[in-house]
Amino acid sequence: MDLCFLPAHELGRLLREKKVSAVELAGAVYSRIDAVESRVKAYLLTLKEEALNQARAVDAALASGEELLPLAGIPLAVKDNICLRGVETTCASKILKGFIPPYDATVIERLKEQRVVFTGKTNMDEFAMGSSTENSGFYPTANPWDLERVPGGSSGGSAAAVAAGEAVLALGSDTGGSIRQPASFCGVVGLKPTYGLVSRYGLVAFASSLDQIGPITRDVRDCALLLNAIAGHDPRDSTSAPQEVPDYTEFLVPDVRGFRIGIPREYVGEGIAPEVRAVLNRVVELLEGMGAEVEETSLPHVRYSLPAYYLIAPAEASSNLARYDGVRYGLRVPAEDVVTMYKRTRSQGFGAEVKRRIMLGTYALSAGYYDAYYLKALKVRTLIRRDFDEAFKRFDLILSPTAPTPAFKIGEKVADPLAMYLSDIFTLAVNLAGVPAISVPGGFAGHLPVGVQFIGPPFAEGQLFRAAYALEQEAGLAAKRPAL
Amino acid sequence: MKGYEAVIGLEIHVELKTASKIFCSSSAHFGAEPNANICPVCLGLPGVLPVLNKRVVEYGIRAALALNCEVARFSKFDRKNYYYPDLPKNYQISQYDLPLAQHGYLEIDTGNGRKRIGITRVHMEEDAGKLVHQGTVTTTPYSLVDYNRTGVPLLEIVSEPDMRSPEEARAYAEKLRSIIQFTGISDCKMEEGSLRVDANVSVRPAGSQGFGVKTEIKNVNSFRALARALAYEIERQISVLEEGGRIVQETRTWDEGKGVTLSLRSKEEAHDYRYFPEPDLPPLVISREWVEEIRRTLPELPDARRERYMKEYGLPAYDAGVLTTTREIGDYFESCVRLYPRPKTVSNWVMGELARLLNATNTEITASPVKPEQLATLLKLIDDGTISGKIAKTVFEEMFNTGKDPQAVVEEQGLVQITDAAALKAVVEKVIAANPKVVADFKQGKDKALGFLVGQVMKETRGKANPQLVNRLLKESIANSDN
């Protein structure tokens, strides 16, 4: 069982040293899944047979003397909005029940080259719309640290799987905080890469100008290794940055001496839980203790992130989700004519939050309102981006809590959409600005983990890893694991 | 039209002749099995992304330049949102506020000379798929969807409302086809749907400056149908107004069989396409160097070529116009003139016999069984007296039917002109002897009588006699008989 809680970089070493086989490792992960999955419900679907076959192939390659890539044989869970050829991909929506993509997402192709072992598809908020995984069209996922609490969302299944030892690594997607917030709630590491660093080809679109795929891992080194594997230019994604990607593990030095770190006062004001503030204060002390210069600063427009985000993301989503109409794949609710068929299929196929956002986005784009809502939000987006550009002239990094609270109780916020949206208050601006951010465990609030977020300039993932790695070494939280 | 004036603008969609589709690598070619030319991208499967085909932009710029447009320095794509089963994403990637090119024009010939028709904009977009109905869209119990055409690149070319009659609209559409076809970016075949015309038309009191309420006419499948549909619709609008009614802004469909435009039941919602910038496609920044590079590849366009044919070959305007309707006709004409430098003669043959047979057999000029070299050889055979002009038409038809060279046809069928006076003498004497009345008429000064006698000789020789020679021999023989 211990195998399940080792990080990928250690497991990789054990595999190469033939102290453990890929089949043993996969077997250990599936034993763990058998033991805890009925309580955590991190997965929508597991791929045990395929995974064991992939593991056997890794063992055979190793036996034949093949040089293994860093992630060979490592069990990895995939958020269910990322297409894996031949495997049902639903985005946790009834409307996509039965959709089997005939192609791999680019990130999956790259991980197949690495010979990663795919454990299954993880639960999420339907179409990634949500912050608790309660909006899954099938069932909610529980937080492994407290089964009565949410794992965060929308990548709640991926974060819970890694935290519970049901996978070693996971892929998530982040449109407004959907990797970082569940990472914070589940006590794992989660990175939202710079927009354009990781290909979106094969990621089922929610809000195309904000979406990024990213790693959810046990520690910062794993995060760098997984980013190494998935980052880089993809000609199939026109918004993919055409530039060389460094080896991110080279940034993993526990040294932040002279780092200038800004803390925006907008992110430590009202609405932040005292226990979260306490964790942030301790993190600041640790960083200063290591020689970083931490200073308060201001991002004057980030307080407009939430309204801007809740116009831009739903607008794009209303268009992206128009294709789910019962004609080519997925659910169809039959009717005499096509318009009625569309309406019934979509009304029965989508859940309440998805419908709410489609309505909101359609309204924001409709005639007479475009300038007042969508265009206005895009202009505010410019102001938010400029805030970050200005801040990064003075600071190497920005530090904030990842979320205003630790994991909340299941059902606590479902009735009030605005209250739910507020749990992404610190993460949204990062997507609007297109910059990278990492959530790394900073401490605990009672039995619940609390993460902090480092935000960097575009393509400065290396700097994020360096700071997060230093903090991780100093905070000494690595040995903590949920008592499931 | 008494007291009224029509105001017409056209929206023309042209399918570009690229190998692959606008945003994916599926084939853009027409005529495959249903749903054979599809991939995850053009089928709009979840998670796929568009990548722009560079040639579409190049072709678009080429068209824009040929239509005298200003090519944008900055352009972008937008999503046009509407639901229809032939549209897999339920949005069309198109261009809204920053199209590829704007402010162009072309010139048409009207009864009152040349007229300039403004072109508002040229933009790029993806085509939709095809719906197959049993019977008509209103009676079919269900429809079938074929996505082969989905994502084929289109240019939408929007005119200013500058046309004032169905004839002008037709001339504009034909001229536009001609120009686009010359640039080589599209086949412009209305019957295959690679050129589609929608017309906006309104009427107003003659001489007034305002605009009446317009209707949009769809489903015109030929240039002739365009003119007929507009003529019908203009009359309809005038009679509605004359009877004190009001024109309803609506889309109407042309019913070719009945010769009427019919209202397409107004949809239950007003159009609200909710355009917004396509987040999956970065914008275009089009350098002047790129535009100039494309300008250099532009071929000679119809107007320039027409001028040249008039100047260089001394052709009448009419001939020059017909020969420059398509690039291929002009190319044929010029290949032939190079070998047989009497342009007007070549023009007569190309516009006459060749066009007649191509039309009758529904053959493209590029697939003509008679090649320009063969036509030139045939014309030389007339000039050197080997065959008569009349026989040449028979020979040409045989060449067209068999693809054989003219010499081969002439030899096989024994059509060589008889130019030997001795050989014709007997026939001439025979005809004179058989037609004493006609001979007498001729002698009394009725010149036409001679024509009859020539015809008789030609008939006897199955057209092979050299008519000038026959003429001379007849005159000589009749004169001699007087002595």
Next chain:
Amino acid sequence: MITREDVEHVALLARLELSEEEKQVYTEQLGKILEYASVLNELDTEDVPPLAHVLPLQNIFRADEVKAHLDPETVLKHAPDREGKHFRVPRLV
């Protein structure tokens, strides 16, 4: 303020069929969210350009090449309704 008629119109545009209860709930919730969004009007954005793409990319092209097609059977076999090589939909009007 957003009205029930707005909600019905938007639902039609978005091809959603809403129950009476949903119409009620969405009218209220969308109203609240849009009211919250009106805070953006505090900002003067007259001279601010909109940010549609965060990466300053331009002119991203592919070459005009035909690559492998999908075997239509791989998608048709999962289609909700088909006839031969076509997808099938109920009547349009």
